């Protein structure tokens with residue numbers, strides 16, 4: 670029987686480190702770490718995350734500015750908002766919630782963020798630097814996956830890591846972070862042939878496809894570590910990609926949904942904010 674990874678505990682540890690850092694810069698430098706989070710429209714997941722950020726920022730002593738825009742906002746309005754915060758020395762981090770609606774040029778808007786304030790790794794510069802193993806900030810979801818795996822303290826060098834899903838925000842940066850840990854990385858997607866065969870080679874299997882309970886025991890090598898990134902809605906409940914009951918006897922460790930990757934995301938965003946503050950001192 671596999672062990673459930675206690676992600677809540679890891680999240681609490683990161684949060685307590687952030688609290689310490691926040692108190693230190695307040696005392697030593699008279700700075701209150703400040704983040705602006707921009708929400709356009711009313712995407713369900715984004716509203717959830719926006720509220721979660723607000724609540725967590727309060728807990729950690731971080732100044733949180735909620736910027737809300739109607740779905741009909743113009744590209745120019747968003748750009749001038751971001752430029753204003755780029756130039757504001759009292760703002761240390763800027764993030765834009767995705768997806769955003771309408772015919773706004775997403776690439777242009779995201780790349781307007783000053784890379785030194787890009788705590789969600791949304792700009793091409795930040796992402797490019799990650800791909801060259803020279804990060805400015807780690808993207809929060811990929812960092813969450815990597816942090817959970819690191820917490821197990823197992824030897825990773827030379828192990829087979831299989832990642833299912835190749836999106837820019839999850840799959841690709843997660844592959845880079847696993848490569849940096851000297852695992853042998855295979856990145857799978859919807860055109861992959863024999864997904865079961867490839868997945869069941871994995872010592873570490875990371876699933877980020879968004880198909881509830883798609884990954885059953887046929888995809889699992891005995892003793893594998895399984896990290897479930899997927900968050901879909903099934904019968905009104907948040908559900909991961911992995912069919913937990915079917916795989917639990919075969920895995921060594923597994924992260925759950927809810928209570929898994931998502932629980933670290935907000936804490937890691939604010940950890941990045943602390944790093945952004947240090948760039949200003």
Ligand SMILES: NC(=O)C1=CN([C@@H]2O[C@H](COP(=O)(O)OP(=O)(O)OC[C@H]3O[C@@H](n4cnc5c(N)ncnc54)[C@H](OP(=O)(O)O)[C@@H]3O)[C@@H](O)[C@H]2O)C=CC1
Pocket residue numbers: 810833834835836837838839840857858859860861864877878879880898899900901930931932934
């Ligand atoms: N917990 C958290 O903090 C977060 C969770 N998520 C969740 O993670 C999941 C993935 O998100 P995201 O990366 O943005 O999603 P995308 O829809 O952008 O990407 C999904 C990826 O999965 C691949 N895929 C889809 N179906 C299959 C299949 N049957 N077999 C193999 N590959 C498949 C797609 O392949 P192809 O490229 O060929 O289309 C694509 O690469 C979602 O459930 C999302 O809600 C996302 C961000 C944060």
Ligand SMILES: Nc1nc(=O)c2c([nH]1)NC[C@@H]1CN(c3ccc(C(=O)N[C@@H](CCC(=O)O)C(=O)O)cc3)C=[N+]21
Pocket residue numbers: 714715717718721764765766767768789809810907926927928929930931932933934935
């Ligand atoms: N630029 C951008 N970056 C993002 O990282 C981003 C985004 N836009 N848009 C919205 C999605 C959604 N998202 C979540 C973050 C935390 C939880 C979370 O805390 N989940 C907990 C609680 C779930 C529950 O119990 O309801 C869990 O999985 O255990 C969920 C979802 C980040 N996103």
